[in-house]
Amino acid sequence: MATPQTTKEGAAAQPAAPAPAVRRGASWAGKLIGVQGPLIGLVALCIVFSLTTGAFLSFRNLLNVLDQVTVLGILSIGMTLVIIIAGIDLSVGSVLAFSMMILGWLSHDWNLPLVVAIVIALLAGALCGWANGLLVTRARLPAFIATLSMMTIARGLANIITDGRQIVGYPDWFDSFATRRYFGFLSLTVALAIVLVIVSWIFLRYRSAGRALYAIGGSAEVARLAGIRVRNVTTWVYVASGLLSGLAGIVLASRLDSSQPSAGLGYELDAIAAVVIGGASLSGGVGGIGGTVVGVLIIGVLHNGLNLTGVSPFIQQVVIGVVIALAVSSDTLRRRGS
């Protein structure tokens, strides 16, 4: 299986090679999800790991990768929206922890029904996002500063709730969201992430509100003068990112069967990396869900593959850093070339 893939990949990677059928195929796939370069990188990574470790290319392991990237994937959807409008959300990891602690605290210390706790935890995430949005649009703080503040505040609140303790033990039905596989492969959390991917992809491509995000990121003043309510839309984007962070917190609680105030530390940077690897520009107006999914998978496959090959976690950090730099610089070079 690996050999024919290698030749196909080789042909696609050389633009000068006269292999029209293969290249048309690649550009069709690129069109469908809106990316090409990162997708080639992902395929190349999979090939490398398939060749270097037998354990990588198995159904079970690929499912593992999906399970491992669910939380990052959900965060990255929100981050994609934020980055498209030329913003940034550094608070997603902390908001994730805050929502997670709200969930545990309400259900354990206040004995609220878990469903009610889930709803309130989601609202708490959305509320953090709303605060971010207001700081950006009304107080006119740079998004970096506004969400940096929220990053610290939400982390602090997450610790205050239980004085830094973790909360362990959720009902089985809640844990089964992440563990029980339907049809032999699909856990509810993975299914949720896939649905969110599809919904947000359609939103960004075919809804006028989604297209408005690109206009805002391209130039907020152009968008405003063209009648888009830039401040409202911007606020809603941060609300969406906060809500998705809260949701990611609930998914993580289900996976871990616990709520931990230190959860999600540094996730904001992984999410930003995934979005940027997927071809979005931090200056806004460019990017998409297709690219982000590929970016998330690249990070997931890298972690998984390097673990399987027994590479030390310290070296993994180096490798991931190098991949981010390579992915983005190749993208920049390609754009300059065209």
Place this chain on the structure above:
Amino acid sequence: MNSPHANAVPNSPPAPSDASVSSEGRAVPRLSLRGIEKSFDANVVLSGIDLDVYEGELVALLGENGAGKSTLSSIIAGLFPPSKGTMAWEGLPYAPARPGEAIEAGVGLIHQEMRLLPDLSIAENVFVGRLLRKGGRIDREAMNRRAAEQLHRLGLDVPPTTLVRTLRVAAQQQVEIAKALTLKARLLILDEPTAALGGEETDRLFAQIDQLRQQGVSFIYISHRLEEIARIADRIVVLRDGRLVATHPTAQVPVPVLLENMVGRKVDRLFPKLEEPAGQDVLRVEGLTGANGAFRDISFSVRAGEIFGIAGIVGAGRTELVRAIAGADPLAAGSIFVEGKPIHFRVPEDAIQAGIVLVPEDRKGQGVVLDHTVASNLALGNFDRLAPHGWLMPAKVVSFATDAIKRLGVKGRPNQAMRFLSGGNQQKSIIARWISRSPKVFILDEPTRGIDVGARAAIYETIAGLAREGMAVIVVSSDLEEVLGLSHRVLVLARGRSQGILPRGEATNVAIMERATA
């Protein structure tokens, strides 16, 4: 290549020595270009340029955008080398490898787009890269004193410690000029130096230029404003498509001849014939006062089919006034009526819904998203109509854009990035965005700024077409000819106040300038 022109520098003061007089008796040119060619990749942007600039001479360089003026000045200023050809500075070979070498030789380039550091003071900007030192420390006192002297000569009496960010555009331009003047340049290249200046500031600049010419400084002067060139140029050189197509030994050249040189064909009449407006009042404003105080107590009305010009010098409040009418900036007082109904704005969307649209002054910063496609740019502002239930289908956007492009004769494809369209076509695209909404009031702020002379006529025709279709059109322009040629009536603003509305018959250059500078 450092030594030859390093030798050339001490040649100033320019009293011609024996060595610098050629056999024909005329002085060796300060700068001499022979066979200059420049190509980027396979794209030839300049070819076969021969040009001499003599001591104390002002050569005007004319040409449309893309004719190669900026490339030529960049080569002279050492930003990049020519692909072919040679340059000589006061008779010696000149081939600057870096801008620094060109500056040392005595070349000063003032860019069209300003290259100032907004968070530094005026003095620091004037001396950036060569801060004055005394005993190893920065000599702020001397810098401030010399910057202030230079600014005073240009007529800008602002403390030299002022941050550049806080200056108006015209003042920033003067800082840029002051910077080049303190470089003791022997050849100054000015690229559209008066684009942001008012009449009085322009006069001061010209007085400075005259004084410097008497001291032997040479100039290459790039401008679109033909009347200015007639005032100050010794010679006029016209570039077209990278070639030098005409050299006029005097500045007294009829405008149609110059236009024909630049465009490459006869330009008969720049402005379209105007029809008398027959309709009712569409827009009426009463007592408009801006929230930031840029204009006060402005009242007027515009009829269907009428083109209403707004004139005034930079800073008179023209842009602020029309932005407020389009809902882009808040009003402190006053009311706006469209077809007799009062309108209240919170955001530009309210104005658009009421039928008032604006083509803003700064095309690249406020009009179009350069990196997005023509189709997305055209769809912007039309989401409500293209996506009735919020579903904006790409195919519909493209077909909408194709129609709009055809209707206005935009040269471009729907899936092309806006960046690759010419300024004139970008401007037409913004008009196309709004025209399909059939707005009632169409406001255009500086509709031809930075647009080629050849492309302007097409924009004017489009504007006249808007009026013919029965819209009330407002045109704001710093270009008096434009306001006079296009408008049925002209409102003159000075310092934010109305100085009267002149009907077409009474609106003349003199009448407007008298009021604008009142």
